[in-house]
Amino acid sequence: MLTIEPMSGYDMKKFSEQSLAHFWHESYGNLYPRLKRLAGAGLIRGRRESRTRAPDAIVYSLTSAGREAFLEWLDEAPEPERPRSELVLKMFFGAHSSRDRLARLMDERRRDLEETRDRYAEIEAMLREGLEDRPEVPFWLITLRRGQLLTEARLRWCEECATWLDRPRAEPPR
Amino acid sequence: MLTIEPMSGYDMKKFSEQSLAHFWHESYGNLYPRLKRLAGAGLIRGRRESRTRAPDAIVYSLTSAGREAFLEWLDEAPEPERPRSELVLKMFFGAHSSRDRLARLMDERRRDLEETRDRYAEIEAMLREGLEDRPEVPFWLITLRRGQLLTEARLRWCEECATWLDRPRAEPPR
């Protein structure tokens, strides 16, 4: 995140919630200790800054060693994902529940996904409307595109589940 | 998993790799301590059994209290997912890398996804071919269906990325 601009830990948490949330979750319990470690290793440097209408913040920026380490990281093979979807787990074991209860769970999920879809549309509009010509923007759009594709797929699954739960027939074909 | 049949920790690890992997990751470091805790709480019961061509295993089964707890869990609102996709993170910050390197990362991912798709097809065939008439099978098929929809969406994203990385044009539309 510091390649975008210098930030505090708090800024990073907000940024990750707004821009990375759909493929990367971050927490204070990870963030703050990590910032200390990175600063100790000389990869980032923190400076106390006073801010209007807020308490002082420690604003970090990349050192040249940090930028180098970042570029190396970019090139490494990504860690495999470790998914944990409790909702799907509950569907998997759904034979022990009732169709009504499952339908309710799926419906709540569907509503979340629809909200997500709408928010994506707003973000896309924002990114496309100029927003200066930062070289990063195309990359942000392409990851947004992934979010949109996945959200559509998940919504479709919710709908198929709802249909199926409504009348116990054969499974959706492939 | 113990609602399906009594199992050892080792069995559960294998089962989760074969059947839950695409929405639930499990590890020994979580599994074994948890089994001890659950047994201590009286929710499961473990019995030492000797097995052919293998060392003894502690085979666990649900107690009635355990089954009750399981049914309660099924009914609770699922925990939100906490995604962590390093690949997408690297795409997001891809402006600092080269198109070649990114294309290589995406290509590796694409191959994995194609393998996944093929394995899904095999599993689906297996599940549809009779496999007794366990009441769980439709639920297993519907979660499999989710895996298929998501895999298709991910593959499509890989292809769009590859196309885009090849010639720097405008972003894929929506």
Added chain:
DNA sequence: GTGTGCTATATCGTTACGATATAGCACACG
């Protein structure tokens, strides 16, 4: 008899987590 490969349990050291405590700042409102 020694090697290979699968089965099986267990734990170590580290990391990560959610939740929450603490507190600064600015403005609203009466």
Added chain:
DNA sequence: CGTGTGCTATATCGTAACGATATAGCACAC
């Protein structure tokens, strides 16, 4: 002027979870 509210900001505690690996039984091959 005082008090409340809400956002900003850092920090940490206790617990959970992690990957990796150690240990070892069993069976069969060669």
